[in-house]
Amino acid sequence: MSLLRIRNLSVDFATASGPFRAVDSVDIDVDTGEILAIVGESGSGKSVSMLALMGLLPWTATITADEMMFDGHDLSKLGPAARRRIVGKDLAMIFQEPMSSLNPCFTVGWQIKEALRFHLGLDRAARHARAIELFEQVGIPAPEKRLSAFPHQMSGGMNQRVMIAMAISCRPKLLIADEPTTALDVTIQAQILDLLTGLRKETGMGLVLITHDMGVVAETAERVSVQYAGQKIEEQPVADLFATPHHPYTAALLDALPERATEKKLPTIPGVVPGQFDRPAGCLFSPRCKFADALCRATPPKPQGRDLGLARCHYPLNTDERAAS
Amino acid sequence: MLKYLASRLLTFIPTFIGVTLISFSFIRALPGDPIVVMAGERGLSEERYAELVKQFGFDRPVYVQFWEYLTGVLQGDLGNSFVTKKPVWDEFFALFPATLELSICAMIFAVALGLPAGVIAAVNRGKFFDRALMSTALVGYSMPIFWWALLLIIVFSGNLGWTPVSGRIDLVYYFPNATGFMLIDSLVSGQKGAFASAVRHLILPTIVLGTIPLAVIARQTRSAMLEVLGEDYIRTARAKGMPPGRINGIHALRNALIPVVTVIGLSVGTLLAGAILTETIFSWPGIGKWMVDSIFRRDYPVVQGGLLLIAVMVMIVNLTVDVLYGVINPKIRKR
Ligand SMILES: Nc1ncnc2c1ncn2[C@@H]1O[C@H](COP(=O)(O)OP(=O)(O)OP(=O)(O)O)[C@@H](O)[C@H]1O
Ligand code: SF4
Ligand SMILES: [Mg+2]
Numbered sequence: 001m002s003l004l005r006i007r008n009l010s011v012d013f014a015t016a017s018g019p020f021r022a023v024d025s026v027d028i029d030v031d032t033g034e035i036l037a038i039v040g041e042s043g044s045g046k047s048v049s050m051l052a053l054m055g056l057l058p059w060t061a062t063i064t065a066d067e068m069m070f071d072g073h074d075l076s077k078l079g080p081a082a083r084r085r086i087v088g089k090d091l092a093m094i095f096q097e098p099m100s101s102l103n104p105c106f107t108v109g110w111q112i113k114e115a116l117r118f119h120l121g122l123d124r125a126a127r128h129a130r131a132i133e134l135f136e137q138v139g140i141p142a143p144e145k146r147l148s149a150f151p152h153q154m155s156g157g158m159n160q161r162v163m164i165a166m167a168i169s170c171r172p173k174l175l176i177a178d179e180p181t182t183a184l185d186v187t188i189q190a191q192i193l194d195l196l197t198g199l200r201k202e203t204g205m206g207l208v209l210i211t212h213d214m215g216v217v218a219e220t221a222e223r224v225s226v227q228y229a230g231q232k233i234e235e236q237p238v239a240d241l242f243a244t245p246h247h248p249y250t251a252a253l254l255d256a257l258p259e260r261a262t263e264k265k266l267p268t269i270p271g272v273v274p275g276q277f278d279r280p281a282g283c284l285f286s287p288r289c290k291f292a293d294a295l296c297r298a299t300p301p302k303p304q305g306r307d308l309g310l311a312r313c314h315y316p317l318n319t320d321e322r323a324a325s
Numbered sequence: 326m327l328k329y330l331a332s333r334l335l336t337f338i339p340t341f342i343g344v345t346l347i348s349f350s351f352i353r354a355l356p357g358d359p360i361v362v363m364a365g366e367r368g369l370s371e372e373r374y375a376e377l378v379k380q381f382g383f384d385r386p387v388y389v390q391f392w393e394y395l396t397g398v399l400q401g402d403l404g405n406s407f408v409t410k411k412p413v414w415d416e417f418f419a420l421f422p423a424t425l426e427l428s429i430c431a432m433i434f435a436v437a438l439g440l441p442a443g444v445i446a447a448v449n450r451g452k453f454f455d456r457a458l459m460s461t462a463l464v465g466y467s468m469p470i471f472w473w474a475l476l477l478i479i480v481f482s483g484n485l486g487w488t489p490v491s492g493r494i495d496l497v498y499y500f501p502n503a504t505g506f507m508l509i510d511s512l513v514s515g516q517k518g519a520f521a522s523a524v525r526h527l528i529l530p531t532i533v534l535g536t537i538p539l540a541v542i543a544r545q546t547r548s549a550m551l552e553v554l555g556e557d558y559i560r561t562a563r564a565k566g567m568p569p570g571r572i573n574g575i576h577a578l579r580n581a582l583i584p585v586v587t588v589i590g591l592s593v594g595t596l597l598a599g600a601i602l603t604e605t606i607f608s609w610p611g612i613g614k615w616m617v618d619s620i621f622r623r624d625y626p627v628v629q630g631g632l633l634l635i636a637v638m639v640m641i642v643n644l645t646v647d648v649l650y651g652v653i654n655p656k657i658r659k660r
Contacts, residue, residue, distance in 0.1 A: 054564055056560055056563055081568075084568065085566065086566070087563075087566045088565040088566025089566060095557060095561065095564075100556065100557040100558065101558055102558055103561070103562070103576055104580065105579040105580055105653065105654050106576075115567075119566065150655045150656065152656045163561070
């Protein structure tokens with residue numbers, strides 16, 4: 001069953017220099033218990049699309065969507081109060097910056113128990129017990145003692161564990177992890193990812209993993225959605241994406257990935273993502289695409305069929321695949 | 326923490342001596358001779374004048390006078406008033422409760438209105454309430470106290486007859502001065518109507534004195550809240566599904582309180598300065614009025630001692646504010 005189904009999501013920001021479309025008609029599907037990775041260069045609208053789903057964008061953002069179904073509720077039609085009963089409980093999110101994502105004025109225990117009180121209505125003793133249990137679950141040593149610590153008294157890795165514990169405290173059905181390890185050092189990164197995939201296995205929650213790291217994608221994700229300049233330009237199961245990318249951008253990303261390299265960060269390809277003022281008329285990737293021709297520059301491509309990974313391209317790659325199978 | 330307190334107390338010493346010096350020179354820099362002022366219209370003979378100059382020690386060099394004064398102060402002796410001959414210390418503490426009561430009420434007024442106003446303005450940034458509030462705050466901030474007091478007196482005492490114009494309580498009530506705080510004393514006295522009368526006397530001076538701190542606190546709260554509302558941890562609180570009232574009033578406000586407590590602390594100095602004017606306008610028998618009267622009488626020991634004690638009050642308040650920081654934000658306590 002589809003847990004999350006978003007159709008035609010767009011987000012426009014009102015900026016001082018006019019409107020700016022950060023997310024452009026994106027479709028997202030996540031099944032129960034599935035891990036979807038969203039990859040893309042900086043500024044491709046990964047965070048904004050998920051923040052739109054959570055309802056966390058500032059007031060300058062205008063969100064439009066044909067459909068935002070989560071677990072049987074259309075989030076775009078819910079009022080703020082009804083939405084708050086879902087967000088933070090069934091739908092949870094953790095952020096890139098663990099150090100600044102926790103409130104410096106309150107103990108981490110206070111911050112985790114707060115959600116337990118609001119969503120689950122647990123009494124004081126039950127909250128305490130559950131908080132300890134959660135801290136144990138995310139691998140925080142001496143949980144009893146840690147509850148009364150303030151965020152600045154702990155490391156970034158520990159803070160991110162607290163964030164994860166907080167996010168899973170009400171047993172969410174879907175967890176969105178927005179680059180959860182970028183701010184942490186490498187050994188901690190692996191631990192946090194293991195923790196997330198382990199939790200997925202234990203609890204059966206769906207997981208959306210936003211990342212720059214193709215290595216992480218290959219190891220953890222089941223399906224991959226590639227975003228470019230606010231659009232989803234390709235989506236495939238992870239093995240197929242690595243074997244037969246259909247969009248030239250995906251192919252360029254994979255080509256640039258150094259083989260067996262220790263540095264598995266998102267590889268760089270020449271040129272930059274178009275911004276607010278240099279959006280091309282046709283295909284958004286055309287200024288950087290080595291296959292671009294007059295048609296590409298004039299007409300924006302529509303997504304291809306599922307068999308071609310929904311690639312937004314006039315000339316998808318690896319099409320012989322289809323003929324062969 | 327104790328070490329920190331001790332080091333802060335050490336820095337008080339130079340400040341203390343500086344304030345003593347300034348207050349000592351300030352009153353002497355004013356033209357006018359205390360002995361002549363004291364003698365009044367009648368004037369006095371040459372011999373009597375010389376006698377008094379000797380008695381007050383004005384014949385000795387100024388630095389000797391200062392040294393004597395300073396050593397006296399360090400031993401807790403602020404001297405006696407030229408006019409009443411009573412120790413400055415005693416006069417100060419007899420009048421201080423009146424000023425303290427007025428200042429506390431003004432501060433409560435300013436905080437009780439300024440904090441929520443600033444929070445609401447920040448949450449509704451750019452909307453009507455925000456604009457209206459901030460323009461009002463600007464007016465309140467730049468309003469001359471004297472003019473504002475007269476306006477209120479004309480409207481509420483003159484036209485409407487709701488509030489008395491001067492003093493702390495109607496003269497029909499009399500009861501012992503137990504604490505010096507009229508609100509408490511009147512309540513304890515059990516006399517019917519005494520408390521209400523005390524409250525009515527307090528209203529206008531409180532508003533007049535509290536207006537500038539109110540404007541400052543509202544503006545500071547608003548800007549601190551605006552900054553905090555953009556922080557990541559506010560997004561986290563919203564991601565947890567917390568209701569907006571709780572996010573603004575607890576998650577954000579607690580963080581925004583640091584700069585606000587700073588301006589509250591700084592306002593205490595302004596408040597005491599404002600008290601001098603307010604007390605004069607409303608004939609409020611506190612140290613403000615006492616100081617003004619003493620300046621006109623060139624009552625050197627009173628002016629010097631009064632200024633010094635006010636400065637010490639301000640220093641104590643600032644120290645309290647520093648300690649409060651740590652209570653509000655544990656991150657600061659660590660340093
Ligand atoms: N509040 C905002 N106002 C205006 N523009 C915004 C706002 N938030 C994000 N944007 C813009 O939207 C675009 C997409 O941003 P987003 O944060 O989603 O990128 P991202 O794919 O998550 O990148 P990164 O990998 O760096 O996190 C960017 O160009 C960004 O400048
Ligand atoms: S549409 Fe043209 S420019 Fe765009 S990705 Fe495909 S081949 Fe390249
Ligand atoms: Mg991002």
